[in-house]
Amino acid sequence: MKKSRIRVLVAKPGLDGHDRGAKVIARALRDAGMEVIYTGLRQTPEQIVETAIQEDVNVIGLSILSGAHMYLFPRIIDLLNERGINDILIIAGGIIPVEDIAELKKMGVREIFTPGTDTKRIVEFIEKNVS
Amino acid sequence: MSLSKQILQGDSRAVAKLITMVEDDFQSAQRFLEELHPYCGKAIVVGITGPPGSGKSTVTDQLAKYLRRKEKKVGIIAIDPSSPFTGGAILGDRIRMQDLATDKDVFIRSVGSRGHLGGLSRSTQAVVKIMDAMGKDFIFIETVGVGQSEIDIIKVSDIVLLIVMPGMGDDIQVIKAGIMEIGDIFVVNKADRDGTDRLIAEIEMMLHLEKKVKSWEKPILKTIGTQNIGFDSLWMEIEKCFHHLEASGEMIQRRKNRTRKEIYDLLQESWREMFFDLIGEDHLEKEVEKVSRQDDDPYHATERLISIFKENLFKRGE
Numbered sequence: 001m002k003k004s005r006i007r008v009l010v011a012k013p014g015l016d017g018h019d020r021g022a023k024v025i026a027r028a029l030r031d032a033g034m035e036v037i038y039t040g041l042r043q044t045p046e047q048i049v050e051t052a053i054q055e056d057v058n059v060i061g062l063s064i065l066s067g068a069h070m071y072l073f074p075r076i077i078d079l080l081n082e083r084g085i086n087d088i089l090i091i092a093g094g095i096i097p098v099e100d101i102a103e104l105k106k107m108g109v110r111e112i113f114t115p116g117t118d119t120k121r122i123v124e125f126i127e128k129n130v131s
Numbered sequence: 132m133s134l135s136k137q138i139l140q141g142d143s144r145a146v147a148k149l150i151t152m153v154e155d156d157f158q159s160a161q162r163f164l165e166e167l168h169p170y171c172g173k174a175i176v177v178g179i180t181g182p183p184g185s186g187k188s189t190v191t192d193q194l195a196k197y198l199r200r201k202e203k204k205v206g207i208i209a210i211d212p213s214s215p216f217t218g219g220a221i222l223g224d225r226i227r228m229q230d231l232a233t234d235k236d237v238f239i240r241s242v243g244s245r246g247h248l249g250g251l252s253r254s255t256q257a258v259v260k261i262m263d264a265m266g267k268d269f270i271f272i273e274t275v276g277v278g279q280s281e282i283d284i285i286k287v288s289d290i291v292l293l294i295v296m297p298g299m300g301d302d303i304q305v306i307k308a309g310i311m312e313i314g315d316i317f318v319v320n321k322a323d324r325d326g327t328d329r330l331i332a333e334i335e336m337m338l339h340l341e342k343k344v345k346s347w348e349k350p351i352l353k354t355i356g357t358q359n360i361g362f363d364s365l366w367m368e369i370e371k372c373f374h375h376l377e378a379s380g381e382m383i384q385r386r387k388n389r390t391r392k393e394i395y396d397l398l399q400e401s402w403r404e405m406f407f408d409l410i411g412e413d414h415l416e417k418e419v420e421k422v423s424r425q426d427d428d429p430y431h432a433t434e435r436l437i438s439i440f441k442e443n444l445f446k447r448g449e
Contacts, residue, residue: 004155029219030214030219031214032217037223037225039232040225040226046233047233055147056147
């Protein structure tokens, strides 16, 4: 009764129309016993942040293939900061060039999982980093 | 400021946190629910149920938008099934409600059923209460996709909509006994599809056979969720139904039943905890062992556990 379940928002910011990867991740997290809120394609940063608040998630997983991550991720992080939220773990995946990774991490994206990552690694990372 | 005060002022973060607490650790949440209780009872609770794929989320989305145009505040509890094996869940009802996400006067919470049967989650009633206290005028509860017996929704709602769709094989299979009886209003969604008229005819026939216990004649409405067609008339029927239930005294009865269920559930929960606390897990496991080995039957095992319970209860009383 007193065990808390990890809740994860899997979100697809921006305009790309492919969510196969996001769905694979959602499924893997579900199989690891997490509650995954999936909101579908083409989410604005505002939608993502508001959903994360209402759903009281521990983790936001951002999946992006369009290349707009350097624009959209900081916007999401700014919005979270504006609302005074600092207890949500932010991770990302998709097509993200290596040279952007360091900068994204500096902004507050805790880990970036590029194509080919074993889903087990993602599960472990979440379990280890959600307090 | 206290959590309850924040909730009464409509702070969505505070609401979200308390819902999590209710789901994970009801006992800690209880004192906040006590504080909120006096402010509850104003919202109208609409249950939305029906088989998987009938369009519950889309109908909920359209009704919420309709109410927003009338400047009503809306809460939505969207329940999806949890895996019985891992306890995990994919909660995807928000996919159909994207436009509502940034509306400050709409609060949506996705909930996993977490092993609770009946189409709801164990904490649904408490979540309704929290949204009621935060000032929502209308609260929608969207059940998991139901089959033939998940009818808990009537125990927590003022009004229940049963959403069905044409073309699901033998149409009447999806609305057998139980499910068929709980709808105050029938909604045939996806009404642009073949088989709509036949489905309506079959529902009508069934309703004629149903014994009329109340004077409310259950209406059947057509909607096309994805095109926003039919929702003005649907809402008019919902209002009509609500007024009818109020005038006939049925609403008071329903709310009383809801209170009864709430107390009953709480009793059962504390009773169960007290019970297992007093018999101890060792005794229980020992009996499981014994019966599994065919050394005894479960009926005697239960009797022995109850005597242990009674014994320990008296001991504790002394």
